[in-house]
Amino acid sequence: MAVALGAVAAFLLGSVNPATIVARVLGRDLATAGSGNPGATNAGRVLGARWGVLVGLLDVAKGFVPSVLALHLGGHGASYVVGVAAVLGHVWSPFLRGHGGKGVATALGAVLGVLPWFALVMVVVFVAVVALGRWVAGASVAAAGTLVVLGVLAGLGRTGPLGGVGWSTTAYGVVLSGVVLARHRPNLQGWSRARRSR
Template sequence: MSVGTVLAWAGGVVAAFFVGALNPATTIARLLGTDLASSGSGNPGATNAGRVLGRKWGVVVGVLDVLKGLVPALVAGHLVGPHAAYAVGIAAVLGHVWSPFLRGRGGKGVATTLGAILGVHPWVALVVVVVFAVAVALTRWVAAGSIFGAFAMIVVAALIWTGHAPGDAWTALWLLAIALLVLARHRNNVLGWWRQRHLDENA
């Protein structure tokens, strides 16, 4: 790999990280006179934006968050190849999750993850969206959709790894990495659900 190629990859990853770090939920909330950090769940993501600002704004934020992952992945995939798209895609997700513009805070990365996957493997994104939608419809809980969507990515990664779905080892590892990141960002949701279930069983 030439020095120029290494610099191009590094520049792409850094640029994608800062694109991901831009937080439309917080920006829109401020323009509307609301501090999202002290409203609702306090999370600077689409779900909380929809809860605090209204469903319309939640959809707008969600679309913008998807684009933060989609555009860098598409550009890198077109100019360099899928492995570069993986690198900038996960960089965008990391920027969203730990935004330097929000002092290291950020959203849970679900929409940006979906965008990154959509930019490289639309069929995987379709699987994730279907699983997400079914889980939300059954539970009426967006976090459950995100968690089950992440598990769907792990299943797809396993299928790719074993040769039962298209893709190489890097594809499988990439999907596994971002799925685990999404699950880690939802650990409080899982713990809260577990505690509530325990309380209900002992009530």
């Protein structure tokens, strides 16, 4: 029951969308500007880099805070459930009529709260792909894929000092990555069409 209540609270926290709130305060509507996505990347594009960074940090915090609390109060399993709930709230916010961001920053925060070394590896991959390809969506997909690999290695007991042992960690990584990858499907389809048209 405690885990269920924690998941509901995390879902509601995740549903609060900083990008939309900041944009409205500044007199803008992200739904009709830039990519139309209420996330940190579009906020930075439409509102300016500093606002994009602020939104990104707040999105990370939405995943991090409930995950850390659940970890200390209920262990890894509880933190996994609560972290996924926060990401689902961000992606399918009832306050935005079922719409939301793509879940990258909130997923990173959730992983950071329970598996910090996993999060560090994901950030390194993300930064490397952005530096090489200048494609944030591609970097997000690569980071999500990295989490899948780390999750599988955790299930096999081969993540060593990175932590995260057991198949529950595998399931956690696969579910979080699946949500992020599903939200980036249009980006991947656009990239595929661009490749075929060359």
